[in-house]
Amino acid sequence: MGIYVGAKVYLIHEGYQGLVDGGDNIKLAHWHSVTDIIQLGGTVIGSARCKDFQTREGRIAAAFNLVKKGITNLCVCGGDGSLTGANIFRSEWSGLLDELVQKGRIRDTDAKQYNKLNIVGLVGSIDNDFCGTDMTIGADSALHRIMEIVDAIMTTANSHQRTFVLEVMGRHCGYLALVSALASGADWLFIPEAPPLEGWENRMCARLERSRNKGSRLNIIIVAEGAIDSNGKPISSADIKDLVVKRLGYDTRVTVLGHVQRGGTPSAFDRILVSCPWFFTHDSRGLLNGCFSNLTAFNS
Numbered sequence: 132m133g134i135y136v137g138a139k140v141y142l143i144h145e146g147y148q149g150l151v152d153g154g155d156n157i158k159l160a161h162w163h164s165v166t167d168i169i170q171l172g173g174t175v176i177g178s179a180r181c182k183d184f185q186t187r188e189g190r191i192a193a194a195f196n197l198v199k200k201g202i203t204n205l206c207v208c209g210g211d212g213s214l215t216g217a218n219i220f221r222s223e224w225s226g227l228l229d230e231l232v233q234k235g236r237i238r239d240t241d242a243k244q245y246n247k248l249n250i251v252g253l254v255g256s257i258d259n260d261f262c263g264t265d266m267t268i269g270a271d272s273a274l275h276r277i278m279e280i281v282d283a284i285m286t287t288a289n290s291h292q293r294t295f296v297l298e299v300m301g302r303h304c305g306y307l308a309l310v311s312a313l314a315s316g317a318d319w320l321f322i323p324e325a326p327p328l329e330g331w332e333n334r335m336c337a338r339l340e341r342s343r344n345k346g347s348r349l350n351i352i353i354v355a356e357g358a359i360d361s362n363g364k365p366i367s368s369a370d371i372k373d374l375v376v377k378r379l380g381y382d383t384r385v386t387v388l389g390h391v392q393r394g395g396t397p398s399a400f401d402r403i404l405v406s407c408p409w410f411f412t413h414d415s416r417g418l419l420n421g422c423f424s425n426l427t428a429f430n431s
């Protein structure tokens with residue numbers, strides 16, 4: 132979009148590490164840099180959990196690299212760490228430039244010319260855990276992946292009359308667990324935001340039994356990785372399995388989905404969300420009209 136509107140766009144490779152290290156990590160973007168990537172998951176410019184950027188020294192180096200290139204507008208795509216880092220960087224910006232001037236690394240005139248850092252945050256996280264944002268980038272793709280796996284598991288669960296405990300990602304946020312449980316018709320769900328009331332063990336087992344007595348050949352229990360009980364104690368998938376086996380004697384298996392949820396090809400929704408967000412703009416009647424009004428831009 133930056134190139135389309137005529138801006139000079141740089142790609143910063145390896146996340147904040149690339150910003151701190153500078154050099155070849157900051158590359159001018161061309162159309163070919165973003166051609167034929169829409170179908171790829173993850174990021175083609177790399178990502179890193181960067182310890183250096185958490186230090187002021189690291190942020191000084193990053194500010195220096197940006198001023199050298201004349202970059203004062205940053206688009207940061209990431210989750211909690213990336214966006215918290217961006218906010219700290221923005222709030223410290225003028226102080227960082229002052230320090231660079233004092234150290235003689237940039238001129239006073241540079242500090243004046245580049246005295247504002249504008250940041251746009253794009254929430255990239257499968258957790259869908261950002262308030263004010265309907266869907267974070269990646270959440271829909273992760274849901275698709277989870278649903279495929281739940282469906283596949285149901286085949287074997289049904290054949291063997293088994294109970295499956297499926298653990299999905301979400302340390303602090305149960306969105307993926309909640310939506311996949313609703314969409315698969317699961318028997319029980321554990322999420323960090325809604326710890327079950329005391330005595331949940333009896334209620335859950337009664338529910339599983341009821342569903343078997345009604346003729347179901349399987350049970351599905353979905354648990355978010357950060358699930359806790361009302362005392363804040365973690366509820367693990369292994370604990371749930373042991374409970375079901377002990378109380379009901381059902382043949383039970385645990386499947387931890389892990390990082391497969393964060394990989395693979397993106398869904399159509401996510402592809403459009405990241406490349407043409409205007410598609411999702413609504414008019415005053417709530418109609419999705421962005422796509423129609425922008426067809427001209429698309430066709431040109």
Ligand code: F6P
Nearest residue numbers: 210256257258300301302356393
């Ligand atoms: O924040 C996204 C997330 O996928 C969480 O749901 C999960 O707990 C975490 O990342 C896993 O992080 P890592 O890749 O460091 O194991």
